[in-house]
Amino acid sequence: xxxxxxxxxxxxxxxxxxxxxxxxxxxxxxxxxxxxxxxxxxxxxxxxxxxxxxxxxxxxxxxxxxxxxxxxxxxxxxxxxxxxxxxxxxxxxxxxxxxxxxxxxxxxxxxxxxxxxxxxxxxxxxxxxxxxxxxxxxxxxxxxxxxxxxxxxxxxxxxxxxxxxxxxxxxxxxxxxxxxxxxxxxxxxxxxxxxxxxxxxxxxxxxxxxxxxxxxxxxxxxxxxxxxxxxxxxxxxxxxxxxxxxxxxxxxxxxxxxxxxxxxxxxxxxxxxxxxxxxxxxxxxxxxxxxxxxxxxxxxxxxxxxxxxxxxxxxxxxxxxxxxxxxxxxxxxxxxxxxxxxxxxxxxxxxxxxxxxx
Ligand code: SF4
Numbered sequence: 001x002x003x004x005x006x007x008x009x010x011x012x013x014x015x016x017x018x019x020x021x022x023x024x025x026x027x028x029x030x031x032x033x034x035x036x037x038x039x040x041x042x043x044x045x046x047x048x049x050x051x052x053x054x055x056x057x058x059x060x061x062x063x064x065x066x067x068x069x070x071x072x073x074x075x076x077x078x079x080x081x082x083x084x085x086x087x088x089x090x091x092x093x094x095x096x097x098x099x100x101x102x103x104x105x106x107x108x109x110x111x112x113x114x115x116x117x118x119x120x121x122x123x124x125x126x127x128x129x130x131x132x133x134x135x136x137x138x139x140x141x142x143x144x145x146x147x148x149x150x151x152x153x154x155x156x157x158x159x160x161x162x163x164x165x166x167x168x169x170x171x172x173x174x175x176x177x178x179x180x181x182x183x184x185x186x187x188x189x190x191x192x193x194x195x196x197x198x199x200x201x202x203x204x205x206x207x208x209x210x211x212x213x214x215x216x217x218x219x220x221x222x223x224x225x226x227x228x229x230x231x232x233x234x235x236x237x238x239x240x241x242x243x244x245x246x247x248x249x250x251x252x253x254x255x256x257x258x259x260x261x262x263x264x265x266x267x268x269x270x271x272x273x274x275x276x277x278x279x280x281x282x283x284x285x286x287x288x289x290x291x292x293x294x295x296x297x298x299x300x301x302x303x304x305x306x307x308x309x310x311x312x313x314x315x316x317x318x319x320x321x322x323x324x325x326x327x328x329x330x331x332x333x334x335x336x337x338x339x340x341x342x343x344x345x346x347x348x349x350x351x352x353x354x355x356x357x358x
Pocket of ligand 1: 067068069070071074075076077078114115116117
């Protein structure tokens with residue numbers, strides 16, 4: 001009886017058990033289980049842990065480019081010929097201004113991202129001051145993506161008030177050497193452990209569409225369960241011209257939804273974020289992703305623009321969800337009402353395309 005499988009999945013997740021690998025693989029198989037039944041299951045756990053709240057993140061490349069690593073997908077890597085703006089770490093006042101703007105825009109969390117592998121001590125010292133400043137001024141969660149860090153550096157950040165540290169696993173252990181050779185998967189896992197050991201919340205995400213197979217995707221979701229990542233950004237590859245990775249492979253909107261379901265069902269309590277590429281890969285199914293995921297980036301990604309704030313906020317409202325912010329969703333949307341109801345008349349060519357073709 002096919003319906004038993006959905007009941008089995010529900011019972012396992014509800015009991016706190018991990019799904020078996022073969023069941024996890026079935027979730028990704030478009031010819032097997034029913035997508036809407038899986039969405040319903042995933043939604044039950046999304047609702048249980050997050051109600052109908054969406055957590056909005058604003059991500060800020062506080063420093064951009066000049067990276068010596070060879071991550072194949074990244075616009076900032078040494079292999080990339082992407083035409084991006086490169087700059088050293090922004091000034092403190094620039095960063096604080098952006099943190100305030102993120103808060104005013106309705107963000108729940110502000111995330112500062114650095115390129116490069118490690119974190120020089122001077123950078124950590126500057127971050128300590130910046131984090132203290134942000135936490136004193138605005139009620140917003142703060143996350144940093146600093147590359148690898150030492151225990152001592154992690155402690156300093158935690159003491160300054162940092163809430164969360166991001167370090168993505170990106171792909172599975174078995175596939176890792178296909179996307180990066182200058183640093184290892186183990187180094188990435190180690191960084192997460194360092195963050196965890198000082199009491200920081202851990203954010204670690206993945207990128208889909210880089211040529212991995214479903215077994216790799218299951219491995220990623222299971223690994224993030226093992227490291228107890230509180231936050232999991234699920235990125236869908238944006239093929240940036242000039243990067244060696246090439247075009248995304250194997251992604252369809254329905255498959256992307258199933259990937260989100262898999263991450264939710266293996267990590268039911270985690271903040272699952274539909275991260276980069278949601279517009280490009282989920283397309284018309286993007287709003288449905290919110291039944292599974294409880295988190296979004298508000299203002300695009302690192303070097304690539306995303307949907308406008310207004311469209312993202314409107315999608316949240318249209319779906320009947322709300323944001324976690326002192327700002328009111330309706331107030332944030334008010335200014336955009338005009339844009340929402342804008343219309344243009346068709347011109348004559350659109351109304352009578354065959355007028356002169358007799
Ligand atoms: S992902 Fe990070 S480490 Fe890798 S190339 Fe980009 S900036 Fe460098």
